Amino acid sequence: MEEWHRRSVLATGAALSAGGLASITAGASEADDRVDDLPNPDLDPNPGADEDWASYRGGAGHARFVRDGHEFDGESLEAAWSVNHDSTVAVADDIVYTTTADGVVALDAADGALVWENTDIDARDPVVAGERVYLGGDEIVALDRDDGNVRWESDFDPEEWTSSHTVAYDGVFVVADGTLYALETDDGSVQWRKESAVVESTDGDERESEFVTGAAAANGVVYAGTETGTFAFDPTTGETVWRDETWYSGITDQSIYATETGVLSERSGPELALYDAQTGEMMNLPTVRSGPTLSNESVIGGNDQGYGSHSIHGDEYDWTIDVTYTYGQAVISSETIYVYFQVDGHNYGDREYDQTLVALDKRDGSEKWTISKDDAPIGHIRxxxxxxxxxxxxxxxVALRERVDDEDAADEGDENGDDERKDEDSDDSGDGDAGESDDANGDEEASDDADGDAGEEDDGDADDGDSDCPNTESDSECEDDSSDDFTGSDDGSLGDDGGDDGDTDTGDQTENGTTDAEDNGDTDGVPGFTTGAGLVGGALGLEWLRRRGDADDPTE
Incomplete structure (x- = not known):
């Protein structure tokens, strides 16, 4: 896959005009050639990264789409661990990044143990790229992945709002007070900005407006929406790659999603604008009033007629099921749609799914499995x-994983310990010394065997896992991630879920004067930490309730 060489293009220079529109003062022909080569689906937003969910909505395209994800067996899912939190999640290199009422935390994906915590910043929506974790809010904050120390912070000082952010192609892209900014990932400096953009219709009419969506990245470009249309920009220069040629009003404070094949812009009202990601041609206006999710094949979401799928090309993925007025933003992983349904307060009549985690076939919407909240600690997918x-x-x-059977665990123990004992028992030295080793450390290993350590099972590192809530006012249980796109003029404060008030020491001041929390190795200090409980069966359900009760005490 082609590497992204940002510096080589930046060397041509990009200047900001007095009107705020980016203008290129040098190397214009090189920039034009670059635009002609875009969009290009072979250009990875973050080359070298191989993560399912490195950004708070999955990837740089914010589509909540895992192309080659794991196919889960609902009957064997169980809770591995849980911890208090109040925002979205990113996962990279077996570390989970999220926020609590107290600040930002990094957790071991295997067991939820606290790796580090920074209580000095008020931010949300983590994105992991390179050696940094980038969070949003009123400002963009970059933290060191190793210790959580602040490396830089933007200085937008917004009067109204700041959008969600995306990190791709060596840049951080965000909209503040209607202006689209491209920030350098290393230090937060502004590489280019656009205060507005012009939509030109096929009739030659033009209309200029400011940006009202966050940004999404895919195909070597950055996508963003104005009040009248959607655009694709070269991330290194801000040059327009394509733009919407059919203006319309009604895009206000909404999100944008992008994959290799499609770009989806939310608009006021039930209809969304779906574009061809390569050409910018508007292909469809799918009716989705809650929880849009985008894959390379389809748009998923709910409306007044049901919950269903709208094909990007053709009709192979068109289907609807009778689940109206239910809310949940899905994740599309491989061939399955995973979504949490919750009946809206205005829904009259019985519905099949309420407070239920459901797995649906991506092609036809058929049910694969379900888990009720009465039987398991489930909720909206993060x-x-x-x-x-x-x-x-x-x-x-809550981290949900498939249950490991006792037989499988025993087999793992055999692989890590029993085979060694068998080799020792079959020692052909003939001296009858059990556990004697042929290597130089034989005596030490024999001593370990005597202590009973030889057959100890290797826990290993659990696979990491990589959500968001729907854009609905009716969802009282789940914080609205779509509304997180725009902070408004509020103070950007996070929720009031419990945080770690333990003995976390403070570290040295960083260069910008921010004091950051040092690592706290005491896993008991993790707020709300509980051991996993089984998801199915009466006994497992009772165990979950018991442990939930126990988990509430230490946080007081």
Missing amino acids: AISGETIYVDNDGEL
């Missing part, structure tokens, strides 16, 4: 990564 589903269960982040 992330899917590796072999883990992360869900929000009443303010707790």
Whole structure:
């Protein structure tokens, strides 16, 4: 896959005009050639990264789409661990990044143990790229992945709002007070900005407006929407690659999603604008009033007629099921749609799914399995990564994994310990010394055997797992991630879910004067930490309730 060489293009220079529109003062022909080569689906937004959910909505395109994700068996899912949280999730290199009422935390994906915590910043929506974790809010904040120390912070000082952000192609792209900014990932400096953009219709009419969506990245470009249309920009220069040629009004404070094949812009009202990601041609206006999700094949979401799928090309993925007025933003992983349904307060009549985690076939919407909240600690999906589903269960982040059978665990123990003992028992030295080793450390290993350590099972590292809530006012249990796109003029404060008030020491001041929290190795200090409980069966359900009760005490 082609590497992204940002510096080589930046060397041509990009200047900001007095009107705020980016203008190129040098190397114009090189920039034009670059635009002619875009969009290009072979250009990875973050080359070298191989993560399912490195950004708070999955990837740089914010589509909540895992192309080659794990296929989960609902009957064997169980809770591996849980911890208090109040925002979205990113997962990279077996570390889970999220926020609590107290700040930003990094957790071990295997067991939820606290790796580090920074209580000095008020931010949300983590994105992991390179050696940094980038979070949004009123400002963009970049933290060091290793210790959580602040590396830089933007200075937008917004009067109205700041959008969600995306990190791709060596840049951080965000809209503040209607202006689209491209920030350098290393230090947060502004590489280019656009205060507005012009939509030109096929009739030659033009209309200029400011940006009202966040940004999404895919295909070597950055996508963003104005009040009148959607655009694709070269991320290194801000040059327009394509633009909407059919203006319309009604895009206000909404999100944008992008994959290799499609770009989806939310608009006021039930209809969304679906574009061909390569050409910018508007292909469809799918009716989705809640929880849009985008894959390379289809748009998923709910409306007044049901919950269903709209094909990007053709009609192979068109289907609808009778689940109206239910809310949940899905994750599309491989061939399956995973979604949490919750009946809206205005829904009259019985519905099949309420407070239920459902797996649907992506092609026809047929049910694969379901799990009720009465039987398991489930909720809106925060992330899917590796072999883990992360869900929000009443303010707790719960890691769900498939149960490991006792027989499988025994087999693992055999592989890690029994084989060694068998080799020792079959020692052909003939001296009858059990556990004697042929290598130089034989005596030490024999001593370990005597202590009973030789056959100890290797826990290993669990696969990491990589969500968001729908854009609905009716969802009282789940914080609205779509509304997180725009902070408005509020103070950007996070929720009031419990945080770690333990003995976390403070570290040295960073260069910008921010004091950051040092690592806290005491896993008991993780707020709300509980051991996993089984998801199915009466006994497992009772165990979950018991442990939930025990988990509530340490946080007081």
